[in-house]
Amino acid sequence: MSEALAGLDLASLGTVPDASRPSYDPRALRVGHVHLGAGAFFRAHQAWYSHLVTTLGDHQWGILATSQRSPAVTDQLSAQDGLYTLLERPTRGTPSAHVVGVVRRTASAARDPQRIVDALASPDVHVVTLTVTEKGYRARHGRLASDADVEADLAGRPPVTVVGQLVRGLMARARGDAGPVAVVSCDNLSDNGTVLRGLVNDFVERLPGSDAARVATYIDAAVTFPCTMVDRIVPATLDRDRDDVRRLIGLRDEASVVAEPFTQWVIADEFHGPRPAWEKAGATLTGDVAAYERVKLRLLNATHSLIAYLGALAGYETIAEAVGDPLIEQAARDLIDHDQAPTLVAPEGVQLTSYRDEVLSRFANAALGHRTAQVGMDGSQKLPQRLLSAVRERRAVGAVPVMGALLVAAWLRFLSGRDDAGRTIEVSDPMAGRLGPLLAGTDAAMDRHTVREVLGVTEVFGPDLAGDEAFGDAVTAWYTALREHGVSDVLRGERPVTR
Numbered sequence: 001m002s003e004a005l006a007g008l009d010l011a012s013l014g015t016v017p018d019a020s021r022p023s024y025d026p027r028a029l030r031v032g033h034v035h036l037g038a039g040a041f042f043r044a045h046q047a048w049y050s051h052l053v054t055t056l057g058d059h060q061w062g063i064l065a066t067s068q069r070s071p072a073v074t075d076q077l078s079a080q081d082g083l084y085t086l087l088e089r090p091t092r093g094t095p096s097a098h099v100v101g102v103v104r105r106t107a108s109a110a111r112d113p114q115r116i117v118d119a120l121a122s123p124d125v126h127v128v129t130l131t132v133t134e135k136g137y138r139a140r141h142g143r144l145a146s147d148a149d150v151e152a153d154l155a156g157r158p159p160v161t162v163v164g165q166l167v168r169g170l171m172a173r174a175r176g177d178a179g180p181v182a183v184v185s186c187d188n189l190s191d192n193g194t195v196l197r198g199l200v201n202d203f204v205e206r207l208p209g210s211d212a213a214r215v216a217t218y219i220d221a222a223v224t225f226p227c228t229m230v231d232r233i234v235p236a237t238l239d240r241d242r243d244d245v246r247r248l249i250g251l252r253d254e255a256s257v258v259a260e261p262f263t264q265w266v267i268a269d270e271f272h273g274p275r276p277a278w279e280k281a282g283a284t285l286t287g288d289v290a291a292y293e294r295v296k297l298r299l300l301n302a303t304h305s306l307i308a309y310l311g312a313l314a315g316y317e318t319i320a321e322a323v324g325d326p327l328i329e330q331a332a333r334d335l336i337d338h339d340q341a342p343t344l345v346a347p348e349g350v351q352l353t354s355y356r357d358e359v360l361s362r363f364a365n366a367a368l369g370h371r372t373a374q375v376g377m378d379g380s381q382k383l384p385q386r387l388l389s390a391v392r393e394r395r396a397v398g399a400v401p402v403m404g405a406l407l408v409a410a411w412l413r414f415l416s417g418r419d420d421a422g423r424t425i426e427v428s429d430p431m432a433g434r435l436g437p438l439l440a441g442t443d444a445a446m447d448r449h450t451v452r453e454v455l456g457v458t459e460v461f462g463p464d465l466a467g468d469e470a471f472g473d474a475v476t477a478w479y480t481a482l483r484e485h486g487v488s489d490v491l492r493g494e495r496p497v498t499r
């Protein structure tokens, strides 16, 4: 039956029930915004804010959205004229569906990188946003890596790296006098705008002389890199989400995304040119993003990772199931209260204990089906941002972040690819190939050595943590306990390491 249903596109949009149909005509939008990385998060977050702004009558913020590696997402979007549905799932009650019409064009870096450069060069474009994940930045110790792709982009091919695309786009803007632009990183990196600006500068410095000078002058005069804090839980879309969308809008939608109702966006108010009035859609434009960003990374994201790793090892499929285990929930609270919150200064109007409680209740939203394996992905890229900077601050004041050590140990156990019952865990991490073999041992006498070797991987742990005896001992004690007894017994029993 359902196979006979028409798909969502401009021709079928009129059949969508009023409650789900955009109040504007997508065809009327001009493209003023380029987004790099058209994944689910972008569709449920930045595009959603622009959708709300457009609903209020401002029609100049249509988006050209790009896919960076696989063209699958942009292919799906372009087959639907850029339209897709955001399905909001509250903890209780019925989900709601909203068709979003602000994505007006797409481009794939894998297929047509020059199209992205041309889009970035357009004088109509004044805003560029990015969600390319931590690894998309190709940073190594805060500097631009010199891998083969970066080198090839520097040599002048149509660029496939994100920083290469940005710089080639900015060079074309400089040549064409395209006016000011704000480049807004929306990834979970500390000081994301500053980091991105540094990587752009690194690329520029490695360009041949006259090119470098011209684009550097343009960047100084006309380009800003506002830092942002983005927050919304957006799990991978499942078949049951697509089924609900189909029921609610009466059409098939292969590009739909699912999210919790909660959303937050804090943006540094540094724009030289026009921008969407995202504050009318609930965003906060402020002078100080750093405080929000640290609270979010250290309380929400770090805790998410702890729940994901402990949960996956204990055999829980989803974050909601894992945090529903009182032992894991208590570990999450302890991480926040004892190790992470003491490193934070709450921004005005934010109370850390209420923030903690709200985060834990968002994680408990079982309707989302957010998988522990999904949050567990890419730990080598995520933990430095959300955990290890806080670990360093605790160590600097002489404290041993015991629960932070548990998070590292649980991640290492997760990387072994087996849960506590010996079942396979799906591991996806760019460093799994390097770290996995180090973790094969099953001998308590060797654990200390194993953990030291892993802490010696400077790309993750920096130059300092390998030499930190007290932290290394704490990670080792947890690691041995988890390996020998499993998550439940370890959390139920006496802690193998105390503060």
Ligand code: CS2
Binding pocket: 188, 230, 231, 232, 233, 234, 300, 301, 304, 305, 374, 375, 376, 382
């Ligand atoms: C999660 C984040 O997968 C992860 O690493 O911690 O994607 C998290 O859901 C978002 O940052 C919430 O805003």
